Structure formats: structure tokens, C-alpha cells
Amino acid sequence: MATDLSLIDGALRSWRSSMDRAGKLFRSFTDDELHTEIAPGKNRLIYIWGHLAATNDSMIPLLDFGDRLFPELDTIFLTHPDHAVQHEIKASAMAEMWQRLDELLSAEFTKLSPSGWLEPHQAVSPEDFKNEPHRNRFAILLGRTTHLAHHYGQARLAKR
Amino acid sequence: MATDLSLIDGALRSWRSSMDRAGKLFRSFTDDELHTEIAPGKNRLIYIWGHLAATNDSMIPLLDFGDRLFPELDTIFLTHPDHAVQHEIKASAMAEMWQRLDELLSAEFTKLSPSGWLEPHQAVSPEDFKNEPHRNRFAILLGRTTHLAHHYGQARLAKR
Numbered sequence: 001m002a003t004d005l006s007l008i009d010g011a012l013r014s015w016r017s018s019m020d021r022a023g024k025l026f027r028s029f030t031d032d033e034l035h036t037e038i039a040p041g042k043n044r045l046i047y048i049w050g051h052l053a054a055t056n057d058s059m060i061p062l063l064d065f066g067d068r069l070f071p072e073l074d075t076i077f078l079t080h081p082d083h084a085v086q087h088e089i090k091a092s093a094m095a096e097m098w099q100r101l102d103e104l105l106s107a108e109f110t111k112l113s114p115s116g117w118l119e120p121h122q123a124v125s126p127e128d129f130k131n132e133p134h135r136n137r138f139a140i141l142l143g144r145t146t147h148l149a150h151h152y153g154q155a156r157l158a159k160r
Numbered sequence: 161m162a163t164d165l166s167l168i169d170g171a172l173r174s175w176r177s178s179m180d181r182a183g184k185l186f187r188s189f190t191d192d193e194l195h196t197e198i199a200p201g202k203n204r205l206i207y208i209w210g211h212l213a214a215t216n217d218s219m220i221p222l223l224d225f226g227d228r229l230f231p232e233l234d235t236i237f238l239t240h241p242d243h244a245v246q247h248e249i250k251a252s253a254m255a256e257m258w259q260r261l262d263e264l265l266s267a268e269f270t271k272l273s274p275s276g277w278l279e280p281h282q283a284v285s286p287e288d289f290k291n292e293p294h295r296n297r298f299a300i301l302l303g304r305t306t307h308l309a310h311h312y313g314q315a316r317l318a319k320r
Contacts, residue, residue, distance in 0.1 A: 003274045006293070007167040013294055014302040039199035039317055114163045133166070134173055142174040142302075146309035153310035154317060157199055 004114040011141055012109055018148040019102055022052060025155055026098070031091045038158045043082045045158055048151050049094055050077035056101040059144060062122050063137050065108040070097050112137065164274040171301055172269055178308040179262055182212060185315055186258070191251045198318045203242045205318055208311050209254055210237035216261040219304060222281050223297050225268040230257050272297065 001009065026034075026049045034046040043051075054073035060066055076085045117138040120129040129135060161169065186194075186209045194206040203211075214233035220226055236245045277298040280289040289295060 001293070003164040003278060004167060006278050006296075007164060007171075007274070007298055010294060010296070010298045010302055011167075011171070013299070014306060018306060039202075042199075042317055114167070118163060118166050133161070134170060136166075136170070138167055138170045139173070142170055142305075145302075146174060146178060146306055149306035149309040150313035150316075153313040156310075157202055157314060157317075 002114075008112075008114060008117060008138075011138065011145070015109075015141060015145045015148075016106075018145050018152065022148055022152045022155075023095075023098055023102070025152065025159065027091075027095055028159075029091065033158075034091055034094075036158065038154050043154075045155055046089070046091075046094070047077060047082035048155050049098070050089065052148060052151055053094065053097050053101060054078045055144065055147060056098075056105060059105060059140065060108075062140060063108065064119075064122055065104070069100060069104065073097075109141070117141070162274075168272075168274060168277060168298075171298065171305070175269075175301060175305045175308075176266075178305050178312065182308055182312045182315075183255075183258055183262070185312065185319065187251075187255050188319075189251065193318075194251055194254075196318065198314050203314075205315055206249070206251075206254070207237060207242035208315050209258070210249065212308060212311055213254065213257050213261060214238045215304065215307060216258075216265060219265060219300065220268075222283060222300055223268065224279075224282055225264070229260060229264065233257075269301070277301070 026045065029045055034049065035044055037044050038048070050073055053070070054077040057068050057070050057073055058078070060068050076087050076089075118133070118136045120126070120133075120135060121137050121140050124132070124135040186205065189205055194209065195204055197204050198208070210233055213230070214237040217228050217230050217233055218238070220228050236247050236249075278293070278296045280286070280293075280295060281297050281300050284292070284295040
């Protein structure tokens with residue numbers, strides 16, 4: 001395998017492993033458990049799961065993969081803190097959204113060439129990208145992988 | 161910049177950002193605060209910090225960078241759970257170890273060529289590496305970056 005392909009393969013394996021771990025953990029909770037806080041006064045599990053799903057959904061336009069699947073998640077899980085917006089999203093519905101986002105992102109990831117990974121993401125202007133070429137798609141992949149790990153680590157605390 | 165160098169640059173930026181964030185957070189706690197649990201019944205902050213320092217120290221031989229600086233951290237922070245091994249390590253001493261490990265690893269990282277990043281790490285046998293060439297140094301860098309994020313996310317819960 002060429003050097004650049006091997007490096008991308010490594011990053012995709014890291015994403016895969018983080019997604020699998022998070023999906024497995026969140027799917028293991030009941031609806032009741034999802035509504036408990038990870039620690040006193042902290043976010044509920046359902047909020048963290050929704051927050052990660054909304055973040056994955058927002059990657060679709062950011063990486064120029066098309067239109068978002070579930071933009072309605074933002075108000076509940078991204079732009080407002082936990083408890084601020086009432087919702088009735090069940091574990092089964094969240095699991096299905098999670099799965100669909102995973103499939104869409106994974107399918108798009110495999111289509112990108114090494115130079116495609118180094119293209120600017122959609123939140124950086126052409127002028128800024130000239131001076132900051134590291135603000136590319138690959139940076140989004142790596143950043144979202146650590147973001148997953150960050151919140152997985154928190155949610156893991158709720159597992160007995 | 162060549163494609164492979166840009167991809168490695170992205171991964172090193174992700175490591176840098178995770179290290180900076182963790183270092184800044186842990187250095188912000190007093191000795192007393194470091195001895196509080198991140199949540200009831202969970203690890204203390206000092207344990208998480210030491211665990212991350214021990215993990216960084218173990219990267220030195222794993223990436224073939226030489227001998228470990230602080231192998232004595234393992235018994236306290238890696239092979240035993242929190243509270244199992246008594247120690248008197250102060251915040252100032254931990255901060256100094258953290259800094260020395262950061263400098264050593266960063267200096268070694270910059271010396272590696274793209275093909276060097278794809279060489280096997282020291283915990284995989286030549287036979288296994290033939291079938292699993294993804295078990296390379298780059299995978300260790302990415303894996304340790306998500307490991308940092310995982311525990312940073314937990315420690316962050318203790319910050320008011």
C-alpha cells in the first residue's frame with residue numbers, strides 16, 4: 001500500500017474503532033438508563049449520544065458529502081444544553097439514526113483520494129486555506145475521532 | 161507539502177492539541193483538588209494524570225525512541241487501580257514529568273520520515289506485522305491521541 005493510503009487507512013481504523021466502541025456502549029443502555037446523568041449535575045447519556053449523532057450529521061456538509069440527514073438534532077443536542085429542549089427520542093430511534101449516519105459517512109470516506117482528504121473543509125474560506133492548509137478534511141476526521149473519544153470516556157463512567 | 165507529510169502533520173497537530181489541552185487542565189488544579197474524584201467512586205484526578213504520563217512514558221520504547229524516563233509510574237498508575245498504591249507525588253513533580261515526556265516525544269516525532277511512521281511498533285512480532293501492517297507507529301500516535309481525549313473528557317467533568 002502506498003504511504004499516503006496507509007496513513008489514511010490508519011486514521012479510518014481509528015475512527016472505526018471509536019465509532020464501534022461508542023455505538024456498542026450507547027446501545028447497551030435502556031431508555032431509562034439513557035435518561036440518567038453520567039455524574040451528579042452533568043449531562044444525561046441520551047444528551048451525549050444525541051450530541052455525537054448531531055456532530056456526525058454536521059460532518060456531511062462540512063466534508064461536502066451532501067445534505068444533512070437529521071438537522072433537527074442540533075436544537076436539542078448541539079446549540080442548547082441538556083434539559084433545555086424537551087424531546088421524546090427513544091433509544092431505538094437514536095440507534096437507527098446513529099447507524100444511518102455511520103453508513104453514509106463510511107461510504108463517503110472510502111471514496112476520497114489522498115488529495116481529496118487534503119482539500120479544505122467547507123467552513124474555511126479559500127483565502128484562509130491558503131495560509132492554513134491544515135484546515136482540511138483529514139483534520140475534521142481526526143478532530144471528530146478525538147471528540148468521540150472525549151465523550152465516550154465520559155459516558156463510560158455511567159457503566160457499572 | 162507532499163501528501164504523506166501533510167497527513168502526518170495533521171496527526172501531529174491533533175496530538176499537540178490534545179496534549180496542550182490536557183496539560184493546561186491538569187496544571188490548573190491544586191494538590192488538594194488533584195486528590196478529589198472526578199465523580200463519586202471514580203478515579204481521582206491525580207490518578208488520571210499519572211495514568212496519562214505513564215502511558216506517554218511507555219510510548220518511548222514502544223516507538224523505539226530509547227529507554228523510559230519514569231518506569232516507576234507504572235505500578236502506581238498503570239498496573240494497579242487508583243488508591244491501591246500509596247504515593248506522595250505532588251502536582252509540581254507531575255507537571256515536570258509531563259513536560260519532559262512531552263519534549264522527548266515531540267522531538268522524536270519530528271525525526272520520523274513517512275516510512276518511519278509506517279514501521280512496526282515494538283509490541284508486534286515481524287510475523288504478525290506481515291499480516292497486520294496497520295500495527296505501525298502511526299497507529300500508536302493516533303491511538304494515544306484518542307486515549308488522551310478519552311481521559312481528558314473525564315477529567316474535564318471535575319472542572320467547575
